[in-house]
Amino acid sequence: MPRRTAEEAAQTRRALIEAGVEHFAQRGYATAKLEELIVSVGVTRGALYHHFGNKRGFFDAVVEHLLEALGQRVSGASDKAGDGWAGIEAGCSVFLGAATDPIYRRVVIIDGAAALGWSRYKELDDRYLTRPLQEGLAAASDGSTDAEALATALSGAMNELALWVAGHDKPRAALRRARATITALIAAARVEL
Numbered sequence: 001m002p003r004r005t006a007e008e009a010a011q012t013r014r015a016l017i018e019a020g021v022e023h024f025a026q027r028g029y030a031t032a033k034l035e036e037l038i039v040s041v042g043v044t045r046g047a048l049y050h051h052f053g054n055k056r057g058f059f060d061a062v063v064e065h066l067l068e069a070l071g072q073r074v075s076g077a078s079d080k081a082g083d084g085w086a087g088i089e090a091g092c093s094v095f096l097g098a099a100t101d102p103i104y105r106r107v108v109i110i111d112g113a114a115a116l117g118w119s120r121y122k123e124l125d126d127r128y129l130t131r132p133l134q135e136g137l138a139a140a141s142d143g144s145t146d147a148e149a150l151a152t153a154l155s156g157a158m159n160e161l162a163l164w165v166a167g168h169d170k171p172r173a174a175l176r177r178a179r180a181t182i183t184a185l186i187a188a189a190r191v192e193l
Contacts (some may be wrong), residue, residue, distance in 0.1 A: 013061075014053045015041050020062040025103040029059055029111040056115065063112050064124050070098050070108075071128035084140030085190060091136065092182045095129065095158055099173055101164035109166045130155040141190075150189055157185060 016037075023037045028136035034055060038048055052058035074091040100105045113121035134151035141147065161178040168174035 003128065009051075012041075012047055016043065016048060016058070017065050018056060018060055021103060021107065024059060024062055024111065025106045028106060029115040032059075034058070037135065043079060053098075059111075059115055060120065063108055063116060063121070064128075066108050067124050067128040070095065070104065071132060072147060074129065075132060078136060084136065085186065088133070088136050088140055089183055089186055090156060091133065092154065092186070093179050096161060096165065096175060096178050096182065099162040099178075100171045104168045109162055125155070125159070145189065146168060154182070154189075158182060 017085050019037055019041045023040075024032050027033070032050060034045070038045055048058060053062055074094045077093035077094040078087035081087040082187070099109060116124075130151050133155060134147045137145065137150050137154075138147035161181060165171050165174045
């Protein structure tokens with residue numbers, strides 16, 4: 001049997017991650033059944049374990065995929081807004097909006113840190129969201145603020161607000177309030193500069 005090419009292996013990995021997003025969103029991490037997932041993708045259990053090692057490794061890849069995609073959406077909104085501070089607000093708004101997406105809410109907000117552990121979750125959050133925020137803050141303030149501390153504070157506030165929005169009985173109303181809160185925090189940070 002010929003070895004699979006790198007491209008075929010990458011396609012299999014992508015297909016598994018895409019199916020994993022839906023599977024973990026529907027079932028949650030704890031009750032996800034990998035046998036059902038591999039049948040739906042048409043691969044063997046060995047293929048899944050070859051790419052991800054185990055269920056936790058697979059879930060890690062799914063969470064990373066979702067955080068990377070959110071980071072790209074946040075950056076896109078920030079870039080589109082133009083001005084540095086307007087870009088920060090636009091990116092923060094997109095981040096908070098993810099809390100109303102049922103897939104993101106279940107996989108990342110509810111199960112992410114619980115299944116991966118806080119250290120790993122924080123590492124991914126820092127890579128795809130907090131560091132780009134820090135870079136944006138440094139550029140927006142022309143270096144006149146402690147961008148690292150401010151990014152950490154805003155990231156913590158947004159993560160808590162995302163949890164609040166995700167668990168709220170009226171998530172759309174909570175999202176409006178969360179966005180207003182982050183806008184006020186950003187305005188306060190600008191005044192202090």
